Amino acid sequence: MHLVTGNRFEDFSNAVGSLPASQVLARLSGEDALQDIVLGQGISDEERQILKLLVKACGGRVHDLAADDRRAGRSVCHKHYAQNQLISLPRPVGKDVFEADLLLDDRNEILSDHLTGCHLQGMLLVEATRQMFIAVGETQYPELDVPKDAYVVFDRIETRFETFAFPLPTVLRQTVTSTKTDRPGRVGFTAVVELTQPQGRVARSEVSYTIFDRAALQPKEEKLARLAVEAVMAQLGGTLTVAPVAAGATAQMVASV
Template sequence: MSAQSRTVLLVGDRFAGFAVHEGVFTVSQFREQLPLLGAVRAGGEHTLVRAGQGVTAPEWAALRETAARHGLQESLEFHFPHPALSPRQEVHKHQSQNTLIADLRQEQAGRFVADLRLHADNELLLDHQTGQHVQGMVAVEAARQMFLAVSERYYANRYPDRSYYYVIDSMNTAFENFLFPLDATVEFLTLRAETDDPERLSFAADISVHQAGRRAALTTVTYTAFEPALIESKETKRARFAVDHTVSAPARVLVAA
């Protein structure tokens, strides 16, 4: 880059509260700035445009097209990662916008790392997003998806002809720092992995979310993977008990005032 250079960060419009900082724009704000940048491009400034969380691929492509229309190809460098999302059979999500785990890899024995990817239309953002930080339930759900993805890819693959139903035995999350809509990683540290019995796999793990050199959240979880037939039988029996108990209990009568 030349001496005259700067970096700006883009976040999805849903994170407008975070765009109060210098050098941070929502997609819509930056789109409005592009004609102004075109008017002053003769100044020779080079700008690296980096995507944070909540920026979609179609939005990114539209920004690049708009920049080209204003003759900004040389002065703007767009950096948009294309993470390899964990497939739905690993994170147990049907819709890709709800997948939080990307570029999952094994760093060393028992330690796995992934990038946090937060889509603008993630189910956890649709009804509540205030302030500058990402709500804590995102870190909790990221931990849940991380243990599913790690278990499916690196442990349950020992039995490729079987599928598993995962049950959380205990889960505790400590929030240590705010998580913001920027790059973040999710780390999985295996505390226990009992996989000799193919009908019942048992695990314990520490799962942490990291951003800007700090740990944002730490989740300690124990969970068990069962064959679907076994858990479905127990689930059906207990569901039947709950139904019978409910219909046999006296009904609450609401009297209009």
């Protein structure tokens, strides 16, 4: 079997003998029949589709250990570009327990400026965790009347990295430990999110977060923003020179300075 990973994981490829996706595609296009390939991380959606088609045309097999290779999408991941959407749509696997697959494209924003050694960056795992718990809160609890046009506020993210994670099949598993619906327009969650690879668990996070109705939270956020600016001006002994109000902005921002 040949393990296929993203083109940027050169150190990993050199250490374990995996093949970059671009090299495999070139070999398949040149009628070099690779009969058995295993898909790792770092492969784009387009590469994944073409690899499957070409290997199948050669009579070979593609082993994709992801239960779902479709990204959860822009509205669920809160990311505009597909390469920055790290997870599949969460799926229920038990009471208050959900799983999703890590779907890493090596053009991801976190990898674009720093890639050292064979392992996946810790901040990449944290971002995948963030996308997971937001997705679970927004898509898996319709009975709680979770706000649709929402702000998500994190109260706590505590992550323990237990071992190196590598560009291999990865599952995120979230266990929701409590929900809170004591005030209208908001739903609170606490949860544990674990990332596992075939060799075992690589990271575990305890999280606490609240999903707010945007219309209810935005005025409070803007008030805090004004107070923060006033604190800067007070520290400097000056006053803020206010820019013209943009179309659609609230006059309240100018009047309070």
